[in-house]
Amino acid sequence: MSITRERAPRLRSTLLAGTAVAFVAASLLVPAAVSAAELPDNGGAARSENDSTASLRSSIVDGPAKNVILLIGDGMGDSEITIARNYQYGAAGELPGIDALPLTGQYTTYSLYKDGANKGKPDYVPDSAATGSAWATGTKTYDNAISVDIDGAPQQTLVEIAKANGLRTGNVSTAEIQDATPAVQIAHVGARSCYGPDSPTCGTDALAAGGLGSISEQLIDSRADVTFGGGSTSFTQTAKAGEWNGKTLFEQATDRGYQLADDAADLAALTEANQQKPVLGLFTPGNFPTRFSATTATVGGADTAVTCAANPDRLSTDLSLASLTEKSIDLLDTPDSKGFFLQVEGASIDKRDHSADACGQIGETVDLDEAVQKALEFAKADGNTLVIVTADHAHTSQIVDSTPPTSLSTAVTTADGTVMKISYGTAAAGGSQQHTGSQLRVAGYGPGAANVVGLIDQTDNFFTIANALSLERNTASFSSKAQVSVDKATYAPGEALAVSGTGFAGDRQVTGVVASEPVDLPKTDVIDGVIGLRAVAPTELGEHTVTVTGTQSQKSAQVTFLVTADGQPTPVTGPDASSPAGSAGVGAGGSGPSASNGSSSGLALTGAVVWPILGGAALLLAAGGVLLSRRRASD
Secondary structure, X not given: OHHHHHHHHXXXXXXXXXXXXXXXXXXXXXXXXXXXXXXXXXXXXXXXXXXXXXXXXXXXXXXXXXXXXXXXXXXXXXXXXXXXHHHHHOOOOOOOOHHHOOEEEEEEOOXXXXXXXXXXXXXXOOXXXXXXXXXXXXXXXXXXXXXXXXXXXXOOOHHHHHHHOOOEEEEEEEEEOOOHHHHOOOOXXXXXXXXOOOOHHHHHHOHHHOOOOXXXXXXXXXXXXXXXXXXXXXXXXXXXXXOOOOOEHHHHHHHOOOEEEOOHHHHHHOOOOOOOOOEEEEOOOOOOOOOEOOOOOEEOHHHOEEOOOEOOOOOXXXXXXXXXXXXXXXXXXXXXXXXXXXXXXXXXXXXXXXXXXXXXXXXXXXXXXXXXXXXXXXXXXXXXXXXXXXXXXXXXXXXXXXXXXXXXXXXXEOOOOOEEEEEEOOOOOOOOOOOEOOOEXXXXXXXXXXXXXXXXXXXXXXXXXXHHOOOOOOHHHHHOOOEEEEOOOEEOOOOEEEEEEXXXXXXXXXXXXXXXXXXXXXXXXXXXOEEEEEEEOXXXXXXXXXXXXXXXXXXXXXXXXXXXXXXXXXXXXXXXXXXXXXXXXXXXXXXXXXXXXXXXXXXXXXXXXXXXXXXXXXXXXXXXXXXXXXXXXXX
């Protein structure tokens, strides 16, 4: 980890010293327009401008950044990028988003073995859960794991850390929102298929088993400001435990203040997204339909070239990945925002590659490219936004000259008017094509983008983003001064009791307990560091303590109150026995009746303590007044 932390300044100094060209390929620079007719000319295929050094240096901007937009092409290896470019724009063309980022590097993506003799050693071909967890948390893990380490311990994610730091957050995908890549930012489970309360794979992660809950339930807890994707089916399931037991997840989200959207009209109507009113837009039961209709690779399929056709089932362009990206930015970039972190995934490049569907994966790469264009358009106008474009793992499609006799293949006619043959050779017909273990392109634009250059690891992406945003990763520290108070000092048995608290910014939820009986308080969302809980006073007379504990930070704050038979302060003898005992008591660490932010209860300020003190003070004031009047008389 120390190597990762030190890497940024060393890399910047290397680039600024003028040796950047040793690290950077021609694709870093803004490509000149090249027509097919120019290709045979000397220099006709060159992409870079002549003044390459000046162009490169102008792209190197130090951090920090106010905002970061991370765009992920699931399964988008170099081959998938090249196939889409060739088809849509020709061999000499460029993807106007993906290819426009000026600084590029490569990163390694291997996962780790979870157990056995190879525990902790590299697993060279990873899945989306392990790879997403790597950039989301900075910790490598095993295939199938969602933001837990190889021993199952939850690892904080960029969305969680950014939120605790007061930034706004967003999570967008064309997959089910519970799928691995979006899930790594908002959940911690040992099995990526733990989508909802009905998922049999949740095991000890299920709420009913004492765990954090399914991915969908943890999504609600994570409370990102903006969430867009598919996967509404899981939200129709009902909770099996907890405060919303028996309610559907949609009902729970509504109860907890979420704005729900499920079509383009709902999306257009959204004008704000924040912690008071977070947005949950789920536009399909499962994954989004693809841009292009599917093609099916077959043995010998490359003998006949095809042209990709529009998919009639595709969602309206108002719900395209580009539109969702643009809407997310509009909702997150508000005048009162300290900044934001937004993750955007083009999910079905991978899914169509698995199915040996060339047109499907091409269309999804083009869709992602259009989303990248929206991100770059904003970043260039804003001037303080880092954009990173990369993938989670490489995949199987290959551009070939002649297809092997046993492999599946498809041929498409490209923008150049020539035929491109694509081979899928890691599974037989009807099987799922495999991921591959190749390193991947990572590209950046904006403050801190130079840190993607060279050969890095996927986990470096976490530190590049966290450092660019100057995130404090010890999020528990944001709850160190938490305070709680109650609405009055004295209650009758069973009377309604309101507990409020501030300073819980390091937490997303809190729980509480009223000591003596005890009475448990419900799990409650923290909204901008503030909480409000409702309960009833115990039946036992005397002094009681309310303890509120942050779910994530485990920081506790306490406040004391009295329960009397009639709910009135206990009369006491003293200079002013008619005054209500304890009615104005304020304790350390709170703004109401006795409160504290420590591990022991604050002092209960009853009449036995307060009124004798006040009475004595009154006598002293009276005596002072007599002396003063005598002195004036003698003057």
